[in-house]
Amino acid sequence: MGETQPFAGRPSELVGRQIAGYRIEREIGRGGMAVVYRAKDLRLDRTVALKLLAPELARNDTFRRRFTHESRVAAAIDHPHIVPVFEAGETDGVLYIAMRYVAGxxxxxxxxxxxxxxxxxxxxxxxxxxxxxxxxxxxxxxxxxxxxxxxxxxxxxxxxxxxxxxxxxxxxxxxxxxxxxxxxxxxxxxxxxxxxxxxxxxxxxxxxxxxxxxxxxxxxxxxxxxxxxxxxxxxxxxxxxxxxxxxxxxxxxxxxxxxxxxxxxxxxxxxxxxxxxxxxxxxxxxxxxxxHGFRAERAPTRAAGTTTPGPPQPPPEPPLWARAVFSGPGRAPG
CATH class of the missing domain: 1.10.510.10 (Transferase(Phosphotransferase) domain 1)
Known part of the structure; x- marks a missing residue:
């Protein structure tokens, strides 16, 4: 991959950034050890879900080997209820996995x-x-x-x-x-x-x-x-x-x-x-x-005082560990 630069801008500036042949479109989820983006596969011109794992996972040799092996096994499973895995790899000390993007x-x-x-x-x-x-x-x-x-x-x-x-x-x-x-x-x-x-x-x-x-x-x-x-x-x-x-x-x-x-x-x-x-x-x-002849079709209603989530908030900044792997807009990875 070509030289990368840290990303420190607003969340909207993630659009157009590239990592390992994928152009980031928007963040769609995150956890303590990973962040998931909707991205464009620049080689095959398709939308994917791109998951980046925290560097501490890549530094663990046992995890890295198992990640590679099990990603390959998962990619070989053709099942209608398993998200297809397209690619798994490592770039600049960050493990990533590209999967089918599922709307929903x-x-x-x-x-x-x-x-x-x-x-x-x-x-x-x-x-x-x-x-x-x-x-x-x-x-x-x-x-x-x-x-x-x-x-x-x-x-x-x-x-x-x-x-x-x-x-x-x-x-x-x-x-x-x-x-x-x-x-x-x-x-x-x-x-x-x-x-x-x-x-x-x-x-x-x-x-x-x-x-x-x-x-x-x-x-x-x-x-x-x-x-x-x-x-x-x-x-x-x-x-x-x-x-x-x-x-x-x-x-x-x-x-x-x-x-x-x-x-x-x-x-x-x-x-x-x-x-x-x-x-x-x-x-x-x-x-x-x-x-037992159970035929109920309705679930219990929420308890009084329970609130439903409000409108979606703007996506947060990428985690600090993920910033260094992004290259500037229009720069293809080497």
Whole structure:
């Protein structure tokens, strides 16, 4: 890549900047360790989602190797509910991954806006995510970071399929930072609301850790909150490992009690006690509610005093670690 210069201007000035053959159009999301842009692939003239990872991840040799390997595996999976990966690489000490740009919002935004979802909607979304996860497991790939922010919800094809769901962020698994899943300063890299007990304790993981995380997501889509909520991170980590999850019906009393048993099995502390696949879990949930003649189509309304998000705010400055990789407008990378 040609010589780069730091970017210190207003967010709107990101338009036209280039990195690794992609021209930035606008920011579409960010987390503590990454920022995602809508960008134009200058070589193939297509719109992509370009995700940049924080440099500390690139400096970790184990993570960098696993990132490269798992990105290639993910790119080889042809599945309707997995976001296609076009390219993954490194430039100026920053790892990046280019994926299909999916028009729509993620499940996090949907839950923040609407709160608990109707059972039929929640199970439709869960089934599509489960199908993607099981396909990945068949290729020897474990996601390890299943959460609402990694589930994209696009418009479906018809009234029978009102949404089309994509799972994203394969190849960005955080467990490889160390045996315990913590960075050198003791910070867990990932999303604590959905992390499986074996990930926290540093035990070997397989597809059943994704079953646990998916169950946490399903619990939130139905009850409006993940199964465990604590005042601090360490208490939350403890809860995942040792506390029993609350019954789903405690937050969603309109559902039959049979759903509690399904969620309890999917959230079992030991992987051996969980369902052996994500689709088995979703099928069991559907069977449990169907057997009890459940037909409700509406989710509970939001609690009094709950507010919906206001109009979108202007995108923030790019994170400091991302600025140095941007070149000026019109300058192609060398």
């Amino acid at each position: 919002r993620d499940l996090r935004h949907l839950l923040d806006r609407e709160g608990p979802l109707p059972l039929t909607t929640a199970t439709r979304i869960a089934a599509q995510v489960a199908s993607a996860l099981d396909a990945a497991h068949d290729h020897g790939l474990v996601h390890r970071d299943v959460k609402p922010g990694n589930i994209l919800v696009a418009q479906g094809t018809d009234s029978d399929h009102p949404e089309h769901v994509y799972l994203t962020d394969f190849g960005l698994t955080k467990k490889s930072l160390s045996l315990t899943g913590f960075t050198s300063v003791g910070q867990f890299v990932g999303t604590l609301d959905y992390v499986a007990p074996e990930q926290i304790s540093g035990k070997p993981v397989d597809g059943r850790c994704d079953v646990y995380s998916l169950a946490c997501v399903v619990h939130e889509t139905l009850a409006g909150r993940p199964p465990f909520q604590r005042d601090d991170d360490m208490a939350l980590l403890w809860a995942h490992q040792y506390d029993e999850p609350p019954p789903l019906t405690s937050g969603r009393p309109d559902l039959p009690s049979a759903a509690d048993e399904v969620l309890a099995q999917a959230l079992a502390k030991s992987p051996d006690d969980r369902y052996d696949s994500c689709l088995s879990f979703v099928a069991a949930l559907r069977a449990a509610v169907t057997a």
